[in-house]
Amino acid sequence: RKEVEQDPGPFNVPEGATVAFNCTYSNSASQSFFWYRQDCRKEPKLLMSVYSSGNEDGRFTAQLNRASQYISLLIRDSKLSDSATYLCVVLRGYNKLIFGAGTRLAVHP
Amino acid sequence: NAGVTQTPKFRVLKTGQSMTLLCAQDMNHEYMYWYRQDPGMGLRLIHYSVGEGTTAKGEVPDGYNVSRLKKQNFLLGLESAAPSQTSVYFCASSYSMDREKNIQYFGAGTRLSVL
Numbered sequence: 001r002k003e004v005e006q007d008p009g010p011f012n013v014p015e016g017a018t019v020a021f022n023c024t025y026s027n028s029a030s031q032s033f034f035w036y037r038q039d040c041r042k043e044p045k046l047l048m049s050v051y052s053s054g055n056e057d058g059r060f061t062a063q064l065n066r067a068s069q070y071i072s073l074l075i076r077d078s079k080l081s082d083s084a085t086y087l088c089v090v091l092r093g094y095n096k097l098i099f100g101a102g103t104r105l106a107v108h109p
Numbered sequence: 110n111a112g113v114t115q116t117p118k119f120r121v122l123k124t125g126q127s128m129t130l131l132c133a134q135d136m137n138h139e140y141m142y143w144y145r146q147d148p149g150m151g152l153r154l155i156h157y158s159v160g161e162g163t164t165a166k167g168e169v170p171d172g173y174n175v176s177r178l179k180k181q182n183f184l185l186g187l188e189s190a191a192p193s194q195t196s197v198y199f200c201a202s203s204y205s206m207d208r209e210k211n212i213q214y215f216g217a218g219t220r221l222s223v224l
Contacts, residue, residue, distance in 0.1 A: 004151060032211065043199055043215035044152070087151065091211055095140070095159070096167070099151030 003027055004100035006088050012106045017078045021103045023071040023088030030098075032091035033064055035073050038102065039084045047073075047086070078107045111135050115200050115216035122190045122223045130185040130219050132200030140203045141183040142167070142213065143175060145196040152199060158183055190223045197221070 006023045013019050025033075033050035048055065050062040050071055061074040071088055088100040113134045122128055132141065139160050144152040144167075154167030158177040172194060174186045183202075187194060197220050201213040 002151070008149070034212075041218075043217050045215070046212050049212075095157070095211065096154060097152075097211065097213060099144075099153075101149055101151045 001026060003098050004088055004090050006100040006103045008101060008103060010104040010106050013078055015078055015080060015107055015109055018076050019078055021073045021086055023100055025069050025090045027092055028069060030090045030092060033071050034089040035062060036087040036089055037084045038087055044087055080107050083107045113200055113202055113214050113216040115219050117219060119220045124191060124223060126190050127188050130198055132183045132216055133181055134202040136202060138202035138204050142201045143185045144199045146199060147196050192223045195221060195223045
C-alpha cells in the first residue's frame with residue numbers, strides 16, 4: 001500500500017464547476033501536509049499548505065482530518081488554467097516529503 | 110530570478126554509460142534534494158543534503174551517488190546507467206526542514222532515457 005494515496009482521475013469538468021480531490025495517508029505520525037500543482041511536463045509547485053483548522057486561498061480550500069488521515073482540496077469556479085495534476089504531499093519525520101502520484105484535472109470550456 | 114536550475118534538460122544514454130546531473134540554486138538554501146518521477150508513481154527521493162559537504166540516502170538511492178561540495182550545487186551521478194533509470198529527475202531546495210516550513214522549490218527537470 002502506498003503511503004499517500006490519491007485517485008488518479010482524470011477529473012473532466014466544465015469551466016465554473018466545483019471539484020474536490022481526496023487524499024489518504026497511512027503514517028499517523030505525519031505532521032505537515034501540502035498540495036502541490038504540476039503542469040504537464042513541468043516541475044511541481046507549491047499550491048498551499050494544509051492546516052489542521054482548514055484553510056482557504058481564493059478559490060481553493062484545503063481540509064485535514066487527522067482522525068481519518070484524510071486530506072482534501074476543493075476548487076470552486078474552475079478555470080481552464082486550473083488544468084493540471086494536483087499532488088498530495090505529506091511530511092514524514094522532519095525532513096522527508098512523501099508525494100502521492102497525483103490527481104489529474106482537465107477543465108473544458 | 111533563476112531559482113533552481115538543472116542541466117541538462119534532456120539526455121539519452123546507452124546502458125553502462127555514466128553521467129552527472131547538475132543542480133544549482135541561488136536562494137542560499139541549506140537543503141537540497143534529488144527525486145525521480147515515474148508514470149503512475151509519486152516523486153521518490155533519491156538522495157538529499159542538509160548542508161555543504163553532507164549527503165544522505167533517500168528512498169531509492171541504489172545506482173546513484175551525490176556530492177555537495179558547494180552550498181549552491183548538488184550533483185547526481187549515475188555510474189553505470191541501466192534502463193530502469195529511465196525517468197524524469199527533479200532537483201529541489203528548501204530553506205527549512207521545520208514543520209510547515211518545508212516548502213521545496215523545484216528545478217524544471219531532466220528527462221533521461223537509458224537504452
